[in-house]
Amino acid sequence: MRRWGMVIDLDRCTGCGACMAACHQENNLTAAGPEQTRRDRAFHWLKMLPTESRLGDEVMTRYLPQPCFQCDNPPCVRVCPVHATYLNHEGIVGQVYARCIGCRYCMAACPYNAKVFNWFEPEWPGDMKRKANPDVSLRPKGVVEKCTFCHHRINRAKEEARVEGRDVRDGDVIPACAENCPTQAIAFGDLNDPRSRVSQLVSGPRVFRLQEDLGTEPKVFYLAEKE
Amino acid sequence: MRFVTVAGVLLAIVGTGAWLSLLPAPVDQPIAFNHRVHVEDLGADCTDCHLYASTGIRATIPNVETCAVCHSEPLGDSPAELELARYVEAGQTISWAKVYWVPQDVLFSHRLHTSVAEIECETCHGAVGKRDEPLVRSLRPLSMDSCIECHQEREVPNDCIACHR
Ligand code: SF4
Numbered sequence: 001m002r003r004w005g006m007v008i009d010l011d012r013c014t015g016c017g018a019c020m021a022a023c024h025q026e027n028n029l030t031a032a033g034p035e036q037t038r039r040d041r042a043f044h045w046l047k048m049l050p051t052e053s054r055l056g057d058e059v060m061t062r063y064l065p066q067p068c069f070q071c072d073n074p075p076c077v078r079v080c081p082v083h084a085t086y087l088n089h090e091g092i093v094g095q096v097y098a099r100c101i102g103c104r105y106c107m108a109a110c111p112y113n114a115k116v117f118n119w120f121e122p123e124w125p126g127d128m129k130r131k132a133n134p135d136v137s138l139r140p141k142g143v144v145e146k147c148t149f150c151h152h153r154i155n156r157a158k159e160e161a162r163v164e165g166r167d168v169r170d171g172d173v174i175p176a177c178a179e180n181c182p183t184q185a186i187a188f189g190d191l192n193d194p195r196s197r198v199s200q201l202v203s204g205p206r207v208f209r210l211q212e213d214l215g216t217e218p219k220v221f222y223l224a225e226k227e
Numbered sequence: 228m229r230f231v232t233v234a235g236v237l238l239a240i241v242g243t244g245a246w247l248s249l250l251p252a253p254v255d256q257p258i259a260f261n262h263r264v265h266v267e268d269l270g271a272d273c274t275d276c277h278l279y280a281s282t283g284i285r286a287t288i289p290n291v292e293t294c295a296v297c298h299s300e301p302l303g304d305s306p307a308e309l310e311l312a313r314y315v316e317a318g319q320t321i322s323w324a325k326v327y328w329v330p331q332d333v334l335f336s337h338r339l340h341t342s343v344a345e346i347e348c349e350t351c352h353g354a355v356g357k358r359d360e361p362l363v364r365s366l367r368p369l370s371m372d373s374c375i376e377c378h379q380e381r382e383v384p385n386d387c388i389a390c391h392r
């Protein structure tokens with residue numbers, strides 16, 4: 001059984017935001033606009049968290065891209081009263097918009113703030129809506145949404161492999177953020193395959209995960225020089 | 228006795244009405260297209276006109292260019308043929324009304340079901356190839372129940388996000 005995971009190398013990340021832009025475009029996200037952003041309703045599935053670290057006298061700002069971690073033990077799933085969010089057999093935490101009743105329990109339960117809520121009927125300027133990605137739905141007002149590791153791309157890769165009568169290979173699935181990253185800081189693949197790139201990266205010494213003590217078991221791993 | 232008969236007839240009328248009201252409203256089609264002539268008499272495959280039904284995620288409803296492959300000149304003098312000839316000559320889009328559709332949040336891959344799983348078009352679409360008239364409503368209801376039933380019968384996974392995009 002596959003277990004999809006992501007590895008983000010923070011020493012390569014320049015905080016340029018190309019991953020966020022790609023995610024927005026790929027997943028038909030709406031723009032919250034300045035007014036809503038001021039009210040803390042910014043709309044991102046992939047956030048860029050600034051962190052400050054000191055190197056002697058110098059203060060250095062570094063950035064940490066944060067998608068949904070697709071936790072192996074996801075608190076968001078446990079609290080959903082209607083099974084709109086669930087952990088699938090390949091480790092993706094799915095979000096079924098047609099089931100979501102907008103109660104936002106999952107948002108309260110997620111320790112990483114990975115989910116966002118559609119407060120308004122989504123709007124796209126000009127003819128942007130007609131340029132929407134047809135593989136991803138246009139979410140209506142009143143539902144919670146989040147990153148699913150571009151699960152439509154996973155499905156597409158699996159389908160193409162089946163048409164060609166073979167297995168999905170390492171590197172077949174590239175989420176939009178990873179594809180658009182100019183420094184190739186994001187790797188994606190099957191954590192259960194010992195030969196995959198992500199498996200090799202997570203067995204190195206620079207690995208850590210966010211708030212591991214919570215026991216959520218995120219499947220997004222970060223790489224950084226140890227202080 | 229008489230009362231029982233009248234009541235029975237009334238019930239039947241009301242019942243039929245209620246049942247009909249559950250069906251999708253019939254649509255108007257621009258040309259009286261005959262599926263049977265193309266499929267049964269001439270041996271065409273569904274995918275000859277409904278392009279990408281075996282190679283793509285979405286199948287197409289044929290536009291005038293596809294018809295013009297065979298009908299560049301009128302092939303008879305039926306009213307439907309003459310109507311088609313007019314469209315072909317003007318190069319005008321034929322606005323066929325769609326009768327099979329799934330909700331916006333559902334992604335259905337034709338290729339996966341036809342080419343990989345080798346399911347016949349009729350399984351979901353009904354015996355369209357035997358119809359003399361164009362479809363004004365779907366012959367089979369497409370519902371999540373029917374998808375799930377089929378998936379259970381064939382023992383294929385029912386993972387929500389495999390279909391709900
Ligand atoms: S990061 Fe948050 S939203 Fe994503 S699986 Fe974990 S708890 Fe759920």
